[in-house]
Amino acid sequence: MTDLRPRLPSPLQEVTDDRFARHGVRLLLKRDDLIHPELIGNKWRKLAPNLERAAGRTLLTFGGAYSNHLRATAAAGRLLGLPTVGVVRGDELAGRPLNPSLARCAADGMRLRFVDRATYRRKAEPGTLGAVLRAAGAEDAYVVPEGGSNAAAVRGCRALGEELRGRADVVALACGTGGTLAGLAAGLAPGGRALGIPVLKGGFLGEEIRALQQEAFGVRRGDWSLDERFHFGGYARVTPELDAFAADFERRHGLPVERLYVAKSLYALVVLAEEGAFAPGTRLAAVVTGSPFAA
Secondary structure (H helix, E strand, O other), X not given: OHHHOOOOOOOEEEEOOHHHHOOOOEEEEEOHHHOOOOOOOHHHHHHHHHHHHHOOOOEEEEEOOOOHHHHHHHHHHHHHOOOEEEEEEOHHHOOOOOOHHHHHHHXXXXXXXXXXXXXXXXXXXXXXXXXXXXXXXXXXXXXXXXXXXXXXXXXXXXHHHHHOOOOOOEEEEEEOOOHHHHHHHHHOOOOOEEEEEEOOOOOOHHHHHHHHHHHHHXXXXXXXXXXXXXXXXXXXXXXHHHHHHHHHXXXXXXXXXXXXXXXXXXXXXXXXXXXXXXXXXXXXXXXXXXXXXXX
16 A cells, blocks of 8 residues: 555644634644545545455445545555446446446446445345345455445544644544544544534434444544534535535635535534634644545
8 A cells, every 4th residue: 555655644734714713713624635646535544454454355345426435446446456346326327327426436447336225225234245246246355335434444544533643622524424533533632522524414423433433442432523513415415505615715725625525524613613612722623534526
């Protein structure tokens, strides 16, 4: 993996923003989007340990039609010469032209398998998983779960917290499957706090994070919490208000803002600062977990 030359630790950039400064809060951007041009942000942190464990075997993983995780896995396969299989939610997509995200996966050599949504929901069940592997001709593949979140990924993301020890009091990031937050919280120094902003609605993520930490460490680790208010209707939902906010943040700070995750976390932090959620003097680090997708 070191042959891919990741930029680690990722840069920590302080920005001046009056929406935080007037409350005495320092805003820091943890630029995980600069780790690698193709394995961006938390995708690197979660995939790297799984790629090492795969030991050259085919990688098979799961995702929706616009999955950042599928794109990152496909790119990793191309860069490392590993075969990859992407199991995509929604068999109705099989007969349609590929969207730009899936087209990139295919261009990077990923074999795409479309499954119906009922099968996809049961993908973690041994019988269903076995059938999916056989149908894909990948019985010996190394399986990475949806979003890349498993015990290996959580332990890999612990380094994110360790990089911020002594440099931030609160660390915030958007969450999909919860693996990055689970590892981040475990790596922070005592007294540090991790704040997750779920981008999916449903209120299920807290239990998922507890389970991931249990699998990775045997116990709950670190001080972490979730604020469920900022999903903007659910995954891949971007409202005009959120898009306008992201465009304004880009103009203010010269940072391309990814809409599905990063924009939601930054919006949440502005609201929380206005609500007085951060004490004056707080060093607030926002993890930039990805960058806008260029087709």
